[in-house]
Amino acid sequence: MRRSERIVRLTQTLLEQPYRLLSLTDMAEKLESAKSSLSEDLGIIRDVLQKEELGTLETQAGAAGGVRFIPGVPEQQALRFVYEMSQMLSDPERILPGGYLYMSDLLGRSDVLDWAGRIFAHIFSTAGAEYILTVETKGIPLAVSVARYLHIPTVVVRRDNRVTEGSAVSINYVSGSRRIQTMSLSRRSLPERSSVLLIDDFMKAGGTAKAMIDLMKEFKAEVVGVGVFMSTSEPVVKMLDQYVALTVLTHVDEIKKEIRVEPGVFQNLIHKEDANG
Amino acid sequence: MRRSERIVRLTQTLLEQPYRLLSLTDMAEKLESAKSSLSEDLGIIRDVLQKEELGTLETQAGAAGGVRFIPGVPEQQALRFVYEMSQMLSDPERILPGGYLYMSDLLGRSDVLDWAGRIFAHIFSTAGAEYILTVETKGIPLAVSVARYLHIPTVVVRRDNRVTEGSAVSINYVSGSRRIQTMSLSRRSLPERSSVLLIDDFMKAGGTAKAMIDLMKEFKAEVVGVGVFMSTSEPVVKMLDQYVALTVLTHVDEIKKEIRVEPGVFQNLIHKEDANG
Numbered sequence: 258m259r260r261s262e263r264i265v266r267l268t269q270t271l272l273e274q275p276y277r278l279l280s281l282t283d284m285a286e287k288l289e290s291a292k293s294s295l296s297e298d299l300g301i302i303r304d305v306l307q308k309e310e311l312g313t314l315e316t317q318a319g320a321a322g323g324v325r326f327i328p329g330v331p332e333q334q335a336l337r338f339v340y341e342m343s344q345m346l347s348d349p350e351r352i353l354p355g356g357y358l359y360m361s362d363l364l365g366r367s368d369v370l371d372w373a374g375r376i377f378a379h380i381f382s383t384a385g386a387e388y389i390l391t392v393e394t395k396g397i398p399l400a401v402s403v404a405r406y407l408h409i410p411t412v413v414v415r416r417d418n419r420v421t422e423g424s425a426v427s428i429n430y431v432s433g434s435r436r437i438q439t440m441s442l443s444r445r446s447l448p449e450r451s452s453v454l455l456i457d458d459f460m461k462a463g464g465t466a467k468a469m470i471d472l473m474k475e476f477k478a479e480v481v482g483v484g485v486f487m488s489t490s491e492p493v494v495k496m497l498d499q500y501v502a503l504t505v506l507t508h509v510d511e512i513k514k515e516i517r518v519e520p521g522v523f524q525n526l527i528h529k530e531d532a533n534g
Numbered sequence: 535m536r537r538s539e540r541i542v543r544l545t546q547t548l549l550e551q552p553y554r555l556l557s558l559t560d561m562a563e564k565l566e567s568a569k570s571s572l573s574e575d576l577g578i579i580r581d582v583l584q585k586e587e588l589g590t591l592e593t594q595a596g597a598a599g600g601v602r603f604i605p606g607v608p609e610q611q612a613l614r615f616v617y618e619m620s621q622m623l624s625d626p627e628r629i630l631p632g633g634y635l636y637m638s639d640l641l642g643r644s645d646v647l648d649w650a651g652r653i654f655a656h657i658f659s660t661a662g663a664e665y666i667l668t669v670e671t672k673g674i675p676l677a678v679s680v681a682r683y684l685h686i687p688t689v690v691v692r693r694d695n696r697v698t699e700g701s702a703v704s705i706n707y708v709s710g711s712r713r714i715q716t717m718s719l720s721r722r723s724l725p726e727r728s729s730v731l732l733i734d735d736f737m738k739a740g741g742t743a744k745a746m747i748d749l750m751k752e753f754k755a756e757v758v759g760v761g762v763f764m765s766t767s768e769p770v771v772k773m774l775d776q777y778v779a780l781t782v783l784t785h786v787d788e789i790k791k792e793i794r795v796e797p798g799v800f801q802n803l804i805h806k807e808d809a810n811g
Contacts, residue, residue, distance in 0.1 A: 264538050265582040268545040305542040353698055361723060365687040397674045398688060410642040411675060421630055422638065446638060
């Protein structure tokens, strides 16, 4: 097989399977090539990925060794994406009753999900999450996208206790609309003592996220990070300390039809990770 | 830029953006290369993709021309995937009260979603769908994955009429559990006269899918296909004629703890598409 053909195969195999450790021996067999040639090819791929900030290749030596693709985020493109999202969201036509915002169209677009998923995966790449946790319904597509880039499973908490998946843990909480709500998760959905990353579409006071954190205590799970597509600047004090928001709703007036959405403060997170990586 | 580096960049750019028409002029500029060199590179990439049944590159000539990646499915690997899913699902521990099946773990795994999404995208690649339609909650991850490979948006129908997204269309229907249920979709979620592909996790009699088709009539939309991760062999006559199921639940006995899941009949669909493509 020619080098250029091998490089297509290797690039395809690696990029389609982020974070998965792929055996060099298996790849050499599949491509009918010597491991030494593969190593050179992988060097070329790694150089291009790093130069373009698209990620890197991690090599592990030894019998169980191999290579895996760690996705990155080109900083300028990520900032442009979030800026563009903020602009699109700052459209008075998006204002919904109660000061909420219509954003299902954006969170249904595959390119938006890809970018947002990639950014969160990058920010939380070293957090050690074993599961992505979200609560139905609107956060699910984003959660699935983050999970894809981190190559870990998604677990969806239900908003009712009609769960038909065996024994479940339910908790009550007060949501942003000040109603008492229920959320529940079946025992078999999540092994005890897991590390989870919370992903959701929207956060106001943080009541829902706080309830998810409380629910996780029942599973003896550790929440290693919280990421939302949009948070609100008010209330300033949320029910949880640390979270990352891609965009922030800083002003909305239903009567005057005014709205302002700004990029969140996460640039340093992207940059810091790059410096470490 | 060396050919091998260009090939990494091109493979990455194309494979990460299925179905998106990418301008050759833009790519030549970005890679600081002549269009003629790019054409040769694209030829190499196309050959490898086709040989491995991973898809193909479609070139469009002219000023607005460019190239796009149409994902394919290696037939043997797709069959192996569905066979493996059937085996994993044929586990008595998965039987839930009411003859339902626990499969949230599988539908939360990113590799499972990738494969299933890719297979459905391939089967329905020529159907002309503009939107993927699903109903909350369990079908959403799969719908998002299919949408990613077809590069079209996902629209999620809600199971209640608490929709807070402006004027909505609601319909009542009788579900598999013989209860009267409601589903609704806000007007702004889907433009009238769209072509939609229905994706869901599970189908028994087809009541939910039928209700989604009825709902689509209110949007003057055309349903160009229906795909489910699992259907049941009983009842034989469903409430809709045509659908594609990756797996079929052929036998379940809650008392005796017996269960049998088999691959669905879709092989000819994969193969036919390949022959046409």
